[in-house]
Amino acid sequence: MHTINEHAGAITRILVLLLLAGAISRADVLYNVTLNTGALPAGNYSLFFQLTDGSGTNDANNTVMLSNFGFAGGSALAPPQLYGGAAGDLSSSVTLIDNSFFNAIVQGFTPGSQFTYRLDLSTNVDAGGTPDVFAMSVLRANGVEIPTLDSSGANTLLTITIGSPLWIQTFSADPNAATSTGDFITMDAPVVTPVGPAAVPEPSSLLLLGSGLAGCVRLIRRKLNQ
């Protein structure tokens, strides 16, 4: 009985450590995003990136970092409009943290042949059943989204639902829907390419996992010595 108790205690400790390690892990995902903007009619547009908090508690448990912006002949137009937990601009990098319900940046740009950027996204799932969402849209100069095939009606080109599993949706412009200025736009859906490992356990997690395993080994050795 004593042995069984010892084993049970050890297993419990290991499980607790593993659970703790899992709970505090921060699995980031990295993507390169490419949007072909060459077919856009001449003029100024705006890029609209948003991160909404699904929990409604402003839990700040997810961060989106946008960097390495490339306009391929185009350029960003200053200044940006920032909402909630948004910082930065398209000339350098942008950070969105869900410490408000609505966190967004809107900044004008002149399109070149394509628009590219790197997306670094944490993937913590919100409590309460409603996930955080990252989305990207392109607006006409009058501030209205280019119509896309996004069935939700939000006219996004890219929507990433930060749930389990992560859900990435891309949409092309709707060639049959008139824009707010009366013309029709054809634009492919953005291409989202993974970069590097999908999830990187943090050192603290490894430390906890290692501690648990060490305890397990020690327990087995003690048993063998007896």
Add this chain to the structure above:
Amino acid sequence: MNLMIRKLVVFFTAFLAVFLGAGALYAQSAACPAGSQLYVYTGKPLTQLWYDYNGGPDPNGKNPFKTINGYICVPVGRCRQFLTDVTQLVTDFSFSSGGYTVSKSSPDLTVAQTSFYLRCDADGNVSGWSLQAARGFPGTCNGVFGFGTMTMGGDCRGAPSGHCNFPYPNDSAEASKCDPDGKDTFIGGASPPLGDPGDWRTNVECADFLNGFVSLNVTGPTITAVFTPPGDLHVAANVCGVDHFNWQQTINYLPAPNSSITLPNPPGLMLTAPPRIFDPAPKGVIDYSQHYVQCRGKEWAVTSPAVDLSYPFYYSDAELSHMATADQLTFQDSPSDPCMSGNDPSGNPGIAHTEFTTWLVGVDQFGLPVSLPVLNSWDWLSTWNGSSGGAYGIKNLNLPDPGSGTGGTTVLSINGVPTRGTCASNTTASVTVKRGGYVYSIGTGRFTQTVTLTNTSAGTLNGPVSLVLDKLTNGVSLYNAGGVTYCTEPVGSAYLSEPGDLKSGQSVNFTLQFTDPTKTGISYTPRVLSGLGPQ
């Protein structure tokens, strides 16, 4: 024959003497003071009146029962004071009682007449009451016409008298308790017409004046309710311990766009609900001046009447004086808004409609609302998009302008009981609800969310399937709602519906569009309804 006639004359003389000996009865028409004892009679106007505690008929015309208004209240210590200003007649009503009752529907249907008596003690206080029934036995009592009397109720009962006994208990022991010191005096008596004994009751309660005395009527865009309590409003208010009655009304659902602007002015905000608001609102409902609203494809000029400060009641004191008589209190509303759907209100009202709850309320002497022990409340909606009295207004005392619009009003429920048939079923436990995240559109100014329902039960859920959003964050509204619940609890929650059945294992997506002007967060509790019947 002469002998027979003489016998009858003797009998009736003796019978009358019983009543004459009862003396006078004191009552008052004003509100009964606290501590007064209240007695109520319902039936035909009383015709046989007995007065003068020294015996004899009513020589001075002071018997209060001459023009009885259905209640007799005797202030403590004023048993011998004459009161003569009772004015209202009572015709036909009845109410429950914890006391003894004699009426046409009593066990003995041959009761021909009833009389009510009060007794005064030596100090001038009411020491007791009794209710006496008289019954004729034509050809059945010892072979001749007979007549008998019996004290049926009161704080003591007496022995029967007359030629034949009544089939009621004879409690001599009780009778002996009536007046142990022998100092009581019968001070009054009254009887309704012979053959129509009426309905006598004591221990009346406020509920007796509220239960079933509000009638509802819907005619096109106009809804009318009339509160006609037994006796009159004064009696009912007296019994219920309030100064008078009024109505209260809330607007439970009022989508944008609409023609109602909140104060102050300028600029004024468009009024919307939920959350439910009083009608009229604390600072009035409508802007002082003309304003404009765009809906149904055109711009409408809305010229409002003077600001309405009836809050927290539906009617101000001035309006109430026009809506109340001595006998009844009327409620009438013809809400009109050019932005409403104009749909047939008995079918699908569409999103553009207004929902209300109206109820009867007491008002105390300080002008504050007092809840009544019996609910007289109803939920209703209006789709009317015409004008009333040449104007648009949620609280509208004018009659509709014929031909100025379409739609109308309908009652959804009375005292919480739906009037439109069986409601849709709550099948929340049979589905899983998977919510997507919120995505904002700058172009529309709305957040969208996709919600997926999956039928996890073994059976099919009959369509339409509705996703109801309970406890939606204040200030947030479901832009593309198909309506709000009015048949299932909680009412007033926005919902979306998808036609068709949902088979076992099958899923259906709902795309929700929210307006959240502050962008500070959206939350709700999902509820799923399925099947035919209103949500």
